[in-house]
Amino acid sequence: MIKIRNLTKKYESLAVVDNINLEIEKGEIFGLLGPNGAGKTTVIHMLATLLKPTSGTAIVNGYDIITEPGKVRSSIGIVFQAPSSDDMLTGYENLKIHAFLYSVPSYEREKRIQSVLELVGLADRQNDEVKKYSGGMRRRLEIARGLLHKPKVMFLDEPTLGLDPSSREMMWEYIQKLVKEEDMTFILTTHYMEEADHLCNRIGIIDQGKIIALDTPANLKKIIGGDIVKIKPKSYPNLENLKKLIYIRKIELINGEIIMYVDNARTNMPDILLHLEAEYVEFRSPDLNDVFLKLASKNLKESVEGGFMERYAQYGK
Amino acid sequence: MINKIWINYKCYIEQEIMSHFNSQDFETIGAIEANNLTKSYHGGIRAVDEMSFTIRKGEIFGMLGPNGAGKTTVIKMIVTLTKATSGALQVFGIDVTRSPETVRGMLGYVPQSISVDTDLTAYENLLIFSKLFNVSKKERDERITSSLEYMGLTERASDLVKHYSGGMMRRLEIAQALVNRPRILLLDEPSIGLDPASKKHVWESIKQLNRDGTTILITTHDMSEADELCGRIAIMSAGKISVMGSPTELKKTVGGDVVTVNLTSAHPIIAIPKEIGSVVHSSEKSIQILAINGEHAVPPIADFFRSHEIKVDSILVNKPNLDDVFMKYAKRRLADEIHTGASQERRNFVRHAR
Amino acid sequence: MNIIQFLYNAITIAEMEARKIRHDTTELWTRLVQPALWLLIFGETFNAMRAMSTGSFSYIQFITPGILAQSVLFIAIFYGITVVWERDVGIITKLLSTPASHVSIVLGKSLAASIRGIFQAMMIFVLALILEVHIRLDPIDIAGVFAVTILFAMCFSSLSMLLASFMKTRDRMMGIGQALTMPLFFASNAIYPISAMPVWLQYISKCNPLSYVVDAMRSMLLSGSYENLPLDILILIASTVVFVSLASVTIKRLLE
Secondary structure (H helix, E strand, C coil): CEEEEEEEEEECCEEEEEEEEEEECCCCEEEEECCCCCCHHHHHHHHCCCCCCCEEEEEECCEECCCCHHHHHHCEEEECCCCCCCCCCEHHHHHHHHHHHCCCCHHHHHHHHHHHHHHCCCHHHCCCEHHHCCHHHHHHHHHHHHHCCCCCEEEEECCCCCCCHHHHHHHHHHHHHHHHHHCCEEEEECCCHHHHHHHCCEEEEEECCEEEEEECHHHHHHCCCCEEEEEEECCCCCHHHHHCCCCEEEEEEECCEEEEEECCHHHHHHHHHHHCCEEEEEEECCCHHHHHHHHCHHHHHHHHCCCHHHHHHHHHC | CHHHHHHHHHHHHHHHHHHCCCCCCHHHCCCEEEEEEEEEEHHHEEEEEEEEEEECCCCEEEEECCCCCCHHHHHHHHCCCCCCCEEEEEECCEECCCCHHHHHHHEEEECCCCCCCCCCEHHHHHHHHHHHCCCCHHHHHHHHHHHHHHCCCHHHCCCEHHHCCHHHHHHHHHHHHHCCCCCEEEEECCCCCCCHHHHHHHHHHHHHHHHCCCEEEEECCCHHHHHHHCCEEEEEECCEEEEEECHHHHHHHCCCEEEEEEECCCCCCCCCCCCCCEEEEECCCEEEEEECCHHHHHHHHHHHHHHCCCCEEEEEEECCCHHHHHHHHCCCCCHHHCCCHHHHHHHHHHHHHC | CCHHHHHHHHHHHHHHHHHHHHHCCHHHHHCCHHHHHHHHHHHHHHHHHCCCCCCCCCHHHHHHHHHHHHHHHHHHHCHHHHHHHHHHCCHHHHHHCCCCCHHHHHHHHHHHHHHHHHHHHHHHHHHHHHCCCCCCCCHHHHHHHHHHHHHHHHHHHHHHHHHHHHHCCHHHHHHHHHHHHHHHHHCCCCCCCHHHCCHHHHHHHHHCHHHHHHHHHHHHHHHCCCCCHHHHHHHHHHHHHHHHHHHHHHHHHHHC
16 A cells, blocks of 8 residues: 655755655554654655655555655545644534535535544534534544545544543544445554554554564564563572573563563463562563663663753754 | 842742741641632533542642543642632642732643743743742752753753754753742643653653652543552542542552462362452362452462462463543543533533633 | 832743844844835825925824834734734743733733834834934934833733733734724824814824824924823823733633
8 A cells, every 4th residue: 555665854964764665555554653753754744745755755555655746645634633623613614624625526525524424423513613522523523534535545643642541442443443444544653552552453663764663563562572570579589590491581680679571471470489489479461662662772761861852853953 | 139139039938838837737738738629610510510639748649531521620720820619729728819929939830732932942941930930040040950951951951942852842841840949740741742762751750859859740641651650649520539549549449450360270169368369250270369469469379379289370460450440430431422511511611721 | 019029020021022032033024014115105105295284394204203103003912912822832821820920921021012112113213214214313312212112012012912811812813903903003193194184083093092102202203392292101101001900810811
């Protein structure tokens, strides 16, 4: 559906997007993650033909973003973070205006508007002014607007930013429904790792303009190397004994707690407890937060000294 | 000479604060106390409905709830930006309506949206606010420098804020509130829109501030944030507090920690000692034990099975999380679809108030 | 209330504006276009036509104080839009949550508007010199003109903030600004003497505060006769005090 070839964007000599290659399949929900200012938005803007790449190109829905930007635009929908619907108009009126703007043929206009309203679950509230909508409903109206011209690909920039947990879950359901029923492809950015885990088939982590990891959430979590186990021992432990156990990948003593990366902690926990007396035991599977922090760990260290944010701020210029 | 007046003024505020405590013990007084606090808008719609709560000195208190539950209205009343319709609100024993300026002098407020002036440099933003917070000229530079350092912004202090990244702006917001050395810091969604690494950085700063003695009130939609930071949490719904307690207590209310023990081979049902936990479900090959604290229960459970020579295949701990708590108490899974005029109107007004 | 603290806070707010202007002066220069056009085209044309009887002064002399007052009026009357915008980006919320009293914040904001007014006045002085308009260049008079400019900008910007706290949106403020400026401008002695107006308009223009401002400026820049000056300034100060105090009570409404 999307083929990105050597895509690069430079501001002066600084490469904000640095030679990215990526293929996204039809019907995928693809998550683009990365630190603030890593280049996620720039990539999306280039794919949506809002920004011209310095070099490289991409094919979206079979059209080249450089030579056929018009066709690309008509096959994509894009929803930005900042809501852009008019508060004083009703949900229906907002959609109608956009149907005109996208020159949806008049015989199909009404039908199309009603069907997208139905899709995002706003049909029965369409005649209320947008200012009466909740945050989640506004966000869904934005999506409805993006859907009006039946795009094949939808770009969502932080679709659940500022939404409470229940509105967030509802948003996830609608996105999944759209993929299933409309056969659409979604590319979204998010900072909620739970969201990426729950929603995305594949995830690309982008940092300093480069894709540093690309895989399914499940495979990404394997990077961590096993479940994370934290044990507070009752007495000073003999780590050497534990190190001999084959299922323990890595073991460290931090602030009186033993931190271990263990294959299949559930099964091996009884055995571990044979080797030491514990006060308490905490174990969990790795999540995408761990993955993110591990991959971005080099940066994290710098950020404490105030280094890495600064570099990103350069990107804004 | 003018300098002296400033110092006097600062002393005067301090005195005014202290004068309120002559009758009471400063140590026992709550940082923020609300009694039957109500805010109603035209037509009797109540954004905040007879809320009573006390935020203790030195704690991190979290206010959660769906959009439009009244969180921001409460914060606005504390910052004296809007007046309560009825009820009392005191900050360190001082009534907010009686001495709003004294109250504001004790607070640092970080609104939800970025509100630093992007046309100024970080240094200038802090300079202006230190002046408005009546920081004496002598102390000003030191405070600005240390606030910038605290939030890791020193190197970029003289750049225009519009060139900052989202994470930096957020940190600047907090730095701006810090020049006042506030006794209470009010943070409305402190890590919204931040990546996990920047979020961690902001969390560390918040925890450090709290260790240094600042009372902190935060609102958030990020349950992991609330769990990580807050000593106590109130979940609001439709202008009322539906439940309040520590994250651990709250999680208990949706079911405690459940330790599941799977056995290698079928074994007749055995009695588990009470001090370990109570069995909620058991079959031949699997036993579920409800424990007060899952982490602490695992070692004795493992010991118990070992001492009875029962082979354990696997152990897992299921802990309820704050999302479950939120879903239970915010009870509005589909509330945004509700047609009833009142709640819709309320949200509308509340949004307006924001 | 500590008066030094109060004034200091107000000046701090104005300082904030001054620093912003220092970072980006574009707006100041673009604001120069309109008065320049009035003086260059309107002023020069009517000057050549000698169509209007403006006493002992040439027409371009006559309208220079008028254009000065008019361009400051534009800045001041639309200042509410700036405040609404600052509300939208959260700056006003932040300012109102500091211990500074709300009166000092409104006062500071109106001073901020007058900083822009001062620049405007300076530019018009320069323009007048370039166009060789004969105006009195007595230092005391010039200082007086600047003082009146400051008061005038404060007066109308606080009125604008007062309106903004009820209007609340930029669009409405834009509308109300348009609705106010033109009648104020045309029903004043800015570009023609009151005596040239129809009688009904003369009455209106006598109630128009802009007439008094123009009158004050004209007496300092052109005639040098000060008999009306005390009244002009008194009216200006009184309305400034009223508007600032009203606006400081209502400003919180902006956040609702």
